[in-house]
Amino acid sequence: MPQSLTALILTFNEEMHIERCIRSLEGVAERICIVDSHSTDRTVEIARSLGAEVLLNPWCGHAAQFQWGLDTAGITSDWTLRIDADEFLDTGLRAALRAWLAAPEPGVNGLYLRRQIVFLGRPIRHGFFYPLHILRLWRSGEGRMEQRLMDEHIVLDSPRTRVLEGGDLVDHNLNDLSWWIAKHDKYAGLEVAARLAAAEGHRTSDEKLTGSAARKRWIKEKVYTRLPVTLRSGLYFFYRYVIGRGFLDGKEGFFFHVLQGFWYRTLVEAKLLELQQQAQAEGLSPYALLQRRGVFEQTSVAPKT
Template sequence: MEQPTIPASVPSLTVVVLTRDEEIHIARALASLDGLASRIVVVDSGSYDKTREIAAATGANVFERPWVNYADQFQWALDHTGINTEWTMRLDADEWLGKDLVASLRQALANSDGGVSAISLDRQHHFMGRWIRHGGRYPLRLLRLWRTGMGRIEQRWMDEHIVVDRGRIRHVPGTFVDQNENDLSFFTTKHDAYATREALDALIAKHALFDLPEDGALESTGQARQTRTIKNGWYNRLPTGLGPLLYFLYRYILQLGFLDGRPGLIYHVLQGFWYRFLVDAKRVELEQTIDGAETAAEKVDRLSKATGHDLAAFAASQTQLPR
């Protein structure tokens, strides 16, 4: 497919998209990059549908690689797909950019001085046909573009963010949407997997199972850092179930989540209470799994068998060795 002309004044940009069975989303995501991306890299982890064919037909460079987790796959894409453009961008397959944002990003890339190392965007979340504007869900400020070579992804099992080593982070407003078209069964299945990974992250940190690298300059406004500080500082220490209940009430009442209507009620209950409670429950379950294990290596082995995630292999690939 012929790509729209990008003015020579706009620095080159590679967009990285990770996929598996995303045929209902991938064409929309890649089409939204018209006039912005010099190159699109799609790393697929074994799709059974036509994701790879659709991506290739748009002119994207498609790679295939087995899945370990998001962080491992994305860092592999940064390191092994030959990215040599001036800028790099992260986009999920179920996300898309509005034409207004594309125009704003072209301008921002063209006139950002050398001290700007990254760009953040405000993401909208759409659920059951409605933009979820309340309950703390907008704006969600995310670092999504960075000068090639200055950014990396945190090596975590869940809630991984792009971090940059130096420089300023510039914010660019515009339409940036997370809009998954799958049904509620997909939503709950996906969040069940998320809950397992988040519980793993919590136990890895609690029991100091690996030597984790220090984070760089996380996010643009500190929004992600603040959320993580709250989780690690007091939320994860609350009695089982209390944190999810308090969080839901805060989000649905004090942050006006009730204004999002019936789709918002369903979303905030599932994502703001049910999901958080499931993480708590899985933490309890996994604590029982490693009860009695005397060494970090034994705990890692038990957690790997219980969850199906090869923690030791992932740690070794990141040069994080069990203590």
Template sequence: MASLAVIILTFNEELHLARALKGVAGIANEIFVVDSGSTDHTKEIATQYGAKVVEHVFTNYAKQFQWALDNCPITSDWIMRLDADEIIEADLAAEISRNLPNLPNEVVGINLKRKLVFMNRTINYGGRGILVLLRIWRRGQGHIEDRWMDEHMVVQGGTTVTFNGGFADHNLNNLSFFTDKHNRYATREAVDVLNQRFGFMPREESLSVEASSYQAAIKRFIKEKVYNRIPFEFSAAGYFLYRYFFLLGFLDGKEGLIYHVLQGFWYRFLVGAKLVELTLTIEGMRDSQAIAKELAKQTGLRIEANFPRLTASKSS
């Protein structure tokens, strides 16, 4: 029988964690909850469900997850990445249990089809329906991309397959939490775009199509090579109109309208505005250490130039 370890990163996730743990209770041999200083009952809930709790200071998701891969005492054959607000539904759990032991050796990764539930409504349109994400891989054959945003799992040494069972992203927090979270995301994404331009931190520049999916690779290419080169005051509005009308986002009802406006326009506009703001704060700087230090000061993020003092050159 194949064995499976599940890794969940947490910070104040008492609202979601028990639900996530119940979803994998019947398929996971090991569960590691990597916490970054929760002040609620997250760690107690994890312990109650038999998870091993490990604490580590958070820099960004990619670094935290890679730290977990490198430091958790994982012995299982396979590893699953799961967010605390995600749900492995019963049919997917059964599919994993049934198929995982029978996969040929050349299969090193498994994609899952994740749906989005927002304000208790499944979002089916606007390009935000099913996302195909690589979430299970053979131990020792996967790592997470070193990026501040839009990080994906990358596997090597074989091929991937896709399971079809129910997998959902269903956050139960209110809109204040949603906007606060996306405000923080906007800061991180603006830093990531600046790093793409100035190269003051290491960053994986490409996504292996074999490792994840054509869907993710195409979206990243369009975002980085096309969207990010258009002035944000036009790109944000154009993106929302494309999603809401051309991709039929209006069919998602009132909840869909709220989601597509906030995530498809407001968030994209905010990223652009923060990018302008942060660009002004580092105007004239070319030294990577100085850029990293100033951005850390302005954003409160743990930004460090992870190599010696270098002259940063702007790229198109």
């Protein structure tokens, strides 16, 4: 008998994406569980009409919300899949997952999937952005979500992982560019807070991160943040666009690498400088100022309801 899989999806006002996501899981996931933070559109209605279960919980931060779902959904399947509402499994990945569930490799408890980002309608295939290997499938009960404000990953207690080839987890958000910019403006503030928390020693243990997630975090914390602040984002853009041949992604790729690789990284540094100036004016450390603003409360896992 094939082993079973539960897909866990966080939603808030995702009526534009949720049907595409759920339908891509047909024939792969025997159970689809939505953790919705009280959407005001048709997200819940659509999800239920397609056979998904819906749990409601007020938004408490991405990491805390997902862990709440893991703790509350009563997952009894052999495997758990983390997938975002604006993502979907392509045909190749659906086939690869069905083959894996029919005969999983003994001893393996986590799978890295290949993620494909689509920006302005174009798949991004260069700039070291494809394929992005991301841990999204694990044996149920063996994974937990890092409690971080930003760049959180699933952590396995005893990781024994491999990369599942054969298809892609496609990240294709259908919202417009203004939405994308607003989202990354929020992300920049969260990244500043996460960096300050790490500097203060307030962080979850990440020694069990594996693969590309561990490498990327080490580079960001040990190399990138030690570069001169006025050079960081420019050098990163050069690394992606020139060394990583991001220019081969066409005009859509140019805008993606400029916005995500240069503008966003510059915005993080500018927000950090602004926060430092505000904290100095109030006689506080930047970390203490964010504490007073309640920013770090998002890292607390919400109680079961």
